[in-house]
Amino acid sequence: MTGALLEVDGLTKRFGGFLALDRVTLHVKAGERLGLIGPNGSGKTTLINCVSGALSTDGGRILFEGRAITTLPAHQRTRRGIVRSFQIPKPFTSMTVRENLDIPLEYAAHARSHGAPAAADEAMDILRAIGLEAKAHLRPAGLTQIEMRKLELARAMAARPKLLISDEAMAGLSSAEVDDILAILFRLNEQGITIIMIEHIMRAVMRFSERVVVLDAGHRIAEGTPEEIVRNPAVEKAYLGE
C-alpha cells in the first residue's frame, strides 16, 4: 500500500509460550484517525509497545514513512515522529509541568540542536492550547486526574509527533471530561497529526475514528468504519462470547 504513514506487516510477539500478537498487519494513512479496540488482553497495548519501540518484536516488520524502523530504539522512533501517551500517566515528578514539556522539546523536537536557547514559548504555547497554562509552575503531584491526562497529551505534543498513539487517555474520566479530551484530539488531527486511539469507551472511539481495527487474542479479527464494526458478528462474539 502506498501513501501509508505506518505499515505494520505480519507482526508477531511472544512472551515465553504465550503468543501475544500473531502476524498482525496494520496500515495507517497520513492524517487518519484510527481506533484500535479489543477485549482486555487482546494485544492492543503490546502492539503499540512494539510500534513505539518499548518491546522488541519476534517477527514481521514495521515501516514508518516507508523506512524500516523495526530495530530502532524507542527514542529514535520518537524523534522520527511516533509518539505515544501512556495509559497510566507517567509524568516526570521532580519537574514542573512546563519542565515536563521541555524534555521532549529538547530531546525530540529539537534533537539536533542541544543547548539551543530553551524553548520557553513553545512549551507555554502547547500548555495554552491544551488548557494547562495556569498550572505550568506546579509539580505533577498537584494536578487532578484530568489535568494529568492533559499533561500526558501536552508532553506528547511537545515531541512534535507525526503519529500520536493515545493509549486509553480517557479511562476513568467523566463524560464531560471525555468530551474535553476528544476535542483536543480532534484539534490535533486537524493540524495534520495522524492519531491511533486505543480506548475502551466505545462512545468515544466510535465518534472519533474514521476506521476501526479490532484485535482479539493477538489476531486482527475485523476492520471497517465504526458503523460496520458495530454490526460485525465476529466483534460481538469477541466482546460478549457466543
Added chain:
Amino acid sequence: MKTGWALLVGVAVVGGGILLVNLGVNPYAYFAGYVVLQYVVIATAWNILGGYAGYVNFGTPAFFALGAYTAIFLIEAFQAPLPVLILAGGLTSALLGLGIGYLTLRLKGVFFSIATFALSVVLQTLIINWEYVGGAKGFTLIRPSAPFFANWGMLLFTVMVALAVVAVLAARFIERSWIGRGLAALRDNEEAAECMGVPTLRLKLFATTVSGFFLGVAGAPFPYYVTYVEPSSAFNLDYAVNALAMPMIGGTTTWVGPVIGAVLLGTAQQVATVTISSELNLLIVGVVLVLFVVLAPEGITGLARRLMGR
C-alpha cells in the same frame, strides 16, 4: 552563576588550599582534611549516578579500590608518578563503570544495587588472590621524599583539593547541561523518558562511566596516603555507606548536596575518631542517615529550599 565564575571559584579554592598548606598548621589537619576532601570526590562521583540518574550504587568500594590497586600495580611495574596513577586509576574504574552501565539494561532498582554490591565482593576476592599487588597480606609503599612540598601530607592534601574541585565542577556542568536534564527525566521515569526522545541507555552509560572515573580518581592516591594497603582497607564498607549517606544527607538532585554532606559528615567522623572512638564514626552516619530519611528525605538542600518557600 556562570561557568566562568564557577571555574574562577574553583581556581580560588585550589589556591586557598595551597596557601593553607604554607600556613604551618598542625600536620594532622592535612591528614584529616585529606579524608574529608576524598569524601567530597567520592560523594560527588556517586551522586552523578545515584542522585542524577537514580541508580543506587552499593559498589563504591570496588571502584575506589580499583583506583588504588591500579596505582599499586603501576608503582610495582613502572614506578609511575602520581599524576599518571590518578589518571590510570580513574580510567580503569571508568571502564568498570561502563561495564555496570550495561547491567542497567537488565537490572533496575534494588537488583542493580545488589549486583554492584556483589561486584565489590568479587573484585575483593580477586585482589586477595593476586600476589603481585600484595594479595591478602597487603602492599607496603616506601615513599620517596615529597616533591615540591615539605611532606607528603601537604602534597596529598593539595592534590585532593584540586581533584575535589575538578569533580565538583564536572558534576555541576553535567547537572546543568542537556545531559543532566535527560538524566533527571530517566530518574523520574525511564520508560517515559525514552518515549520522549531521551537516549536513556547512552545517558546511563555516560553516568556510570563518569561516576566510576571519579571514584577511581579518589582511590588512586590512597596507597601514597596510607603507605600500607590491604584489601580490607581499600574495599572498606565505610566507602559504600558514606558514598550513599553523604549525598542523601546533603541532597541528591544538585551538585551542592554531596559537597555539604561530605564536609559535614566527613568532618564529624574525623572529630569523633579523635575525641570519642574510631569505631563510633559509622554509628554517627547511621543515626544521621535515618534521621534524614525520615525527617528530610530531600536532604539539607531540599530542606533549605522548603524553608525559603520554594
